[in-house]
Amino acid sequence: MKTADYTLRVHSVESFGTHDGPGIRMVVFLQGCKLKCLYCHNPDTIDTHGGKEYPIESLVKRAVNMKSYFGEFGGVTVSGGEPLLQSKELVHFFQRLKEEGIHTNVDTNGRVFNHFTEELLDKYTDLVMLDIKHMHEDGYQMLTGQKNKETTFNFAKHREASGKAMWLRYVLIPGITNTPELLHEMGNYFKDYKTIEKIEIQPYHKLGIHKWEALGWEYKLNDARENTEEELESAVEILKNYFKEVKLN
Template sequence: MKTSENTLRVHSIESFGTHDGPGIRMVVFLQGCKLKCLYCHNPDTIDTHGGKEFPIESLVKRAVNMKSYFGEFGGVTVSGGEPLLQSKELIHFFQRLKEEGIHTNIDTNGRVLNHFTTELLDGYADLVMLDIKHMHEDGYQMLTGQKNKETTFNFAKHREASGKPMWLRYVLIPGLTNTPGLLHEMGAYFKDYKTIEKIEIQPYHKLGIHKWEKLGWQYQLNDARENTEEEINEAVKILEQYFKEVKIN
């Protein structure tokens, strides 16, 4: 991945996002990810050599031009791909956004926790949305293609220690991640965290299959079904026992 400190490698930009943090947001989808989640609906963001380089100042200018739409709660979210692969460059981006009085948010899988990431998290990220893939190592490997789920939990511990806000995200896949046992286990693990403001449930869907086909990749969850309304309601009922707020996204 080739970038300079003054550029970010970007896949796409959404100007009026309403599902990636509080309020109306400019969402910058960064290019590159080390995971290959079976349900990924943006597989074209995975290749670290894809996307285009954008000057950070041009992104800041775009965000400043949108400030009137952000209102009290909106701002800028960086998503992906995995945005923290570009942590070093994001420090400069978030510094500039903070100078302009713009709320900053990171949507991440928590796989990167180096000194650039900790500087970014502790100094400039107003909010972090952390994607919990699975509570068990074998399930994590099956879903993501990578080992060591503990990196995500170490990331959560670091954010908790900082005392700064965090949301959790969790994809409900029938038979794989939506079992009552897993939901209770996740709730019990995080129930004492003070920084978690809410958990967002993301029901499984197949909207990204055509992108997998376009890339020539085999989509391995073809046999998976979408959640029933009863399953979603049951998941909400379980998680409400542990979290302040449960939202279906």
Template sequence: MKTLENILNVHSIESFGTHDGPGIRMVIFLQGCKLKCQYCHNPDTIDTHGGKEYHIEDLVQRALKMKSYFGEKGGVTVSGGEPLLQAHNLIPFFKRLKEEGIHTNIDTNGRMLNHPTIELLDNYADLVMLDIKHMTEEGFQRITGKRNKETTFNFAKHREASGKKMWLRYVLIPEITNTPELLHQLGQYFKDYQTIEQIELQPYHKLGIHKWDALGWEYELKDARENTTEELENASKILSNYFKKVKIN
């Protein structure tokens, strides 16, 4: 029976993802996000009214067909958009995945920490990949269009207190997020966290500009450049002083 509680609003599904968590993964991109990040390469996931409805059990069965490919490390990652906008419905979905012995992961901007989110995080999410947008309030507002970067850091504090695994993600934009000062600030803030297994650095690219154009939206980072190899290596070296593992995607 189809009810609002057992439906997820999905933008797209990737069957054999290798960049959204450990191992081979089924990656479900949910529709809808409250942020409008300047570098978003999937701006078509932002509108909460788009997407396609999927019954939770249909998604579980789809994951079960892939289970043999997951191996010991793989599983299901829910990304977006912002998946925690649908946290209430993710609870029964992740609960079913856990019943089937499938590893669960959430890729989130950490802007929500309400009761459904806390239940999901504490009981059903094996891993959280947390996107750190910027280390200053001014920079956060410029990139996301929203205020209050502290919500993401409060989310990280909750995850750390739970003792459950977390990865960080950070987009490197020359002169905007990729400066030595900001990288040291990032490292200093998280250096004592015990739950962080690694930080993933996402080199800035412009692969999503055509999607912004198709939506009739202005892409504000047209003048931003991509990182040089040396800049990526220097960022990795700085953060290696603070994190167990630094990975450049």
């Protein structure tokens, strides 16, 4: 098949994203995810049969038309859902973007790793934003509904070995992921990684609850509270001991 024949199953496209990688970005939210994170604020992206098929060339054309807005640092980010469920198609998408001189970024939970993913990461992906759900297996299962957190850490090891840029993302949920012990454990685990440019801390919020209700799903973190300013500041101070840059997103 030629690139022109490939499509991506897309949930939505944001033209001027500023929270999904460096600079101004076109953010393509792909449809489908095998996790069901309790705090997911886009649960409508989980169903692998939802969304709409977009021809890759139409997305490339849209990105090319935006190049003047990207400037030195911007580009295209694929997010989701879990974009690497469509890694075969993304190889062709990112190959075309690189031909057009456009920066590429994948926002992923790191659970999908096959030869298509490897080709995508090693040849065509300028930046990976890796979502660290939890440092412990029981916490990972509780939050995501799936087993084997080690897939994410093995993914990180591969990216580190490639020598190519990576950011970490971490959601702070009071009493669940936002404890000094877990933050220090994460810092110690990743402190010797050379490819990690920053870690983005994402404060827990409940902005997506109405989407869960619309889908008829039970939102199981109703009793969780949002972080206080003091908790956010404390988390940042802890992580500054381990990472070059810590950002509240």
